[in-house]
Amino acid sequence: MSNRVQLTLEERKGLERVGYDEQQERSGTFLAADHRVLEAKPFSDQVEILPVALAIREYDWVHDLVFGLVDPDKDEYTRMVKKQMEPLGYFIRVKEGQEVILPLQTCFYIRTDQTTQMTHNIIVAEPGSTLHLISGCVADAHVDKGRHLGVTEYYIGEGATVTTTMIHSWGPNVTVYPRAAAHVKKGGRFISNYVVMSPVKHIQMAPEAVVEEGGLAEFYSIVYAPEGSSLDIGGTIRLKGEQARCEIVSRVVSDGGKVITRGCIVGEVDGVQGTMACNGLLVNPRGSIHAIPELEGKSPLVLLSHEASVGMISQDELSYLMASGLSEERARELIIQGFLDVRIKGLPEALHKTIAEMIKKAKAGEAV
Amino acid sequence: MGSVMLEIKDLWVEIEGRSILKGVNLVVGEGEVHILFGPNGSGKSTLLSSVSGLPGYRIVKGSIRFRGERIDGFRPDEIAKRGVGLAFQRPPAIKGVKLDTFIQAIANVSDCAPLYRELELDYLKDRDLNAGFSGGELKRSEMLKVAVQAPELVMLDEPESGVDLEHIAVISGAINKLLEKDSPCSDRSRSGLIITHTGYILDYVKADRGHVFIGGRIVCTDDPLEIFHEIQKRGYEGCVHRLGQQTIGDVS
Numbered sequence: 001m002s003n004r005v006q007l008t009l010e011e012r013k014g015l016e017r018v019g020y021d022e023q024q025e026r027s028g029t030f031l032a033a034d035h036r037v038l039e040a041k042p043f044s045d046q047v048e049i050l051p052v053a054l055a056i057r058e059y060d061w062v063h064d065l066v067f068g069l070v071d072p073d074k075d076e077y078t079r080m081v082k083k084q085m086e087p088l089g090y091f092i093r094v095k096e097g098q099e100v101i102l103p104l105q106t107c108f109y110i111r112t113d114q115t116t117q118m119t120h121n122i123i124v125a126e127p128g129s130t131l132h133l134i135s136g137c138v139a140d141a142h143v144d145k146g147r148h149l150g151v152t153e154y155y156i157g158e159g160a161t162v163t164t165t166m167i168h169s170w171g172p173n174v175t176v177y178p179r180a181a182a183h184v185k186k187g188g189r190f191i192s193n194y195v196v197m198s199p200v201k202h203i204q205m206a207p208e209a210v211v212e213e214g215g216l217a218e219f220y221s222i223v224y225a226p227e228g229s230s231l232d233i234g235g236t237i238r239l240k241g242e243q244a245r246c247e248i249v250s251r252v253v254s255d256g257g258k259v260i261t262r263g264c265i266v267g268e269v270d271g272v273q274g275t276m277a278c279n280g281l282l283v284n285p286r287g288s289i290h291a292i293p294e295l296e297g298k299s300p301l302v303l304l305s306h307e308a309s310v311g312m313i314s315q316d317e318l319s320y321l322m323a324s325g326l327s328e329e330r331a332r333e334l335i336i337q338g339f340l341d342v343r344i345k346g347l348p349e350a351l352h353k354t355i356a357e358m359i360k361k362a363k364a365g366e367a368v
Numbered sequence: 369m370g371s372v373m374l375e376i377k378d379l380w381v382e383i384e385g386r387s388i389l390k391g392v393n394l395v396v397g398e399g400e401v402h403i404l405f406g407p408n409g410s411g412k413s414t415l416l417s418s419v420s421g422l423p424g425y426r427i428v429k430g431s432i433r434f435r436g437e438r439i440d441g442f443r444p445d446e447i448a449k450r451g452v453g454l455a456f457q458r459p460p461a462i463k464g465v466k467l468d469t470f471i472q473a474i475a476n477v478s479d480c481a482p483l484y485r486e487l488e489l490d491y492l493k494d495r496d497l498n499a500g501f502s503g504g505e506l507k508r509s510e511m512l513k514v515a516v517q518a519p520e521l522v523m524l525d526e527p528e529s530g531v532d533l534e535h536i537a538v539i540s541g542a543i544n545k546l547l548e549k550d551s552p553c554s555d556r557s558r559s560g561l562i563i564t565h566t567g568y569i570l571d572y573v574k575a576d577r578g579h580v581f582i583g584g585r586i587v588c589t590d591d592p593l594e595i596f597h598e599i600q601k602r603g604y605e606g607c608v609h610r611l612g613q614q615t616i617g618d619v620s
């Protein structure tokens with residue numbers, strides 16, 4: 001199954017770090033480099049993957065999904081994406097009741113210097129279906145300057161489940177502006193994991209989810225920000241239907257990077273529940289973490305709560321580990337790893353292992 | 369008489385500018401087990417923490433030698449690497465670090481499985497280190513920690529406090545094994561320094577010497593069982609009156 005796409009060994013390694021791995025069992029695969037789709041292939045008849053431009057031509061209803069959730073006039077970046085003649089990105093559909101066990105992998109790769117990559121992705125999970133996405137984003141090590149703007153729209157049908165795990169490995173000269181939105185219908189579930197372990201010049205993003213009756217949305221962000229990185233990340237979840245629930249969890253380690261982490265939960269109707277936990281660990285005095293948790297209740301019977309913390313590595317924990325014979329460096333490493341080890345609920349065990357593995361790889365590849 | 373493992377001379381230690389240890393003298397020989405008694409707040413834990421080089425314990429006077437080498441001023445990892453282990457009275461919880469990850473990272477023994485089994489800790493392997501551990505679980509996992517380190521100097525800060533009677537036997541078994549209490553004295557290379565309030569540990573672990581700690585110094589040294597019985601009968605001060613005051617320098 002290897003050598004499906006012409007990539008150098010070096011490139012393959014870079015892609016593997018963000019979860020795009022030709023050796024792993026997947027239900028389908030999508031790869032775009034710069035402005036071109038290199039691969040869009042399902043390995044299972046349960047899923048459909050097409051370049052989004054093709055899907056628009058093939059199905060007349062897809063047209064209505066494009067900018068159906070994200071406002072094209074939201075900002076300059078969405079406007080740029082909208083202006084594209086032919087959108088670059090994927091259309092993924094899981095048909096009603098299909099439970100796709102193996103993850104589907106997608107990857108956007110900036111290969112050439114000075115590229116502005118603009119993407120538009122549409123995900124449709126029909127009622128009662130299940131889909132696990134692993135989305136990698138990576139820039140070639142030789143890219144001196146690059147930009148990635150992306151719009152992603154998730155349509156999650158009644159009782160459907162979509163989990164998406166996004167791993168970014170952009171490099172110190174790339175700026176990134178993803179714009180994502182999800183609509184979770186009655187009893188649906190949307191779990192979004194966002195992992196950044198390597199340097200990036202600037203990322204600014206705040207996905208939005210609207211959750212209908214009995215639905216669930218969970219946003220997890222796991223961020224390691226070395227010096228030179230600047231991130232403004234967060235998410236908004238609107239609980240619109242009765243018994244809708246959500247959770248926002250962010251774990252941020254700043255090793256010199258500047259990080260703003262936002263979270264916003266809006267309880268629009270009675271009987272909704274949402275919790276948020278934003279925890280930051282500063283391991284380098286040059287870094288900063290600014291946690292901005294927001295809760296908004298628009299009805300008297302909502303249950304929303306948050307906890308936030310920003311602090312240094314505890315001296316007690318450090319000296320406890322060192323008194324057992326670990327060097328200070330090793331002790332710090334353990335504490336940081338532990339801090340970032342968020343147990344994401346609602347994921348199949350195999351995927352959990354995959355993600356843990358990916359985080360490890362992403363961490364190992366982090367530039368010095 | 370074997371060689372000296374730990375030698376503390378006229379040790380003065382401050383915490384946040386407050387004088388806590390006020391001239392401690394103590395010599396622990398190779399293969400010996402010493403017991404520290406003393407009221408709450410008298411400085412027992414401070415002494416063990418100072419030997420381990422924990423930050424915040426400022427040594428203002430005196431010296432600590434391990435196998436002849438001065439270790440005061442060394443970092444905790446340097447001291448641990450030389451063969452000093454400390455089971456904490458109150459170990460901190462470390463989120464996200466599994467007990468077993470920690471144990472494997474620090475182990476100097478080739479196989480930890482028998483120690484897990486002996487201390488009945490298998491079920492805690494995948495739990496976050498010390499997070500939400502019950503009182504007894506904490507004490508057993510601290511014992512496991514020290515056992516896998518297999519240090520030459522085994523320091524245990526109240527290893528049986530809050531532990532049920534059956535598990536005191538379990539912990540004591542592990543202590544005896546670690547201190548090679550089944551071997552003849554001349555074959556033992558490990559030494560112990562154990563703090564206890566309850567004295568239960570004395571029913572299981574044969575100790576060579578006891579010391580009473582009051583007001584930041586050792587005020588009396590004698591047979592540990594004798595000391596414990598006197599403390600039970602007359603309290604700490606009474607015990608000192610009865611057994612006689614130790615004078616500075618009278619340590620070996």
Ligand SMILES: Nc1ncnc2c1ncn2[C@@H]1O[C@H](COP(=O)(O)OP(=O)(O)OP(=O)(O)O)[C@@H](O)[C@H]1O
Binds near residue numbers: 383388413414424
């Ligand atoms: N980190 C600290 N900050 C401030 N004071 C401290 C600190 N650690 C210890 N102390 C003080 O030092 C004194 C001795 O404490 P230590 O823990 O050594 O007593 P102990 O003999 O072990 O008592 P216990 O039997 O209650 O465990 C106490 O008054 C205590 O409050």
Ligand SMILES: [Mg+2]
Binds near residue numbers: 412414457525
């Ligand atoms: Mg104490």
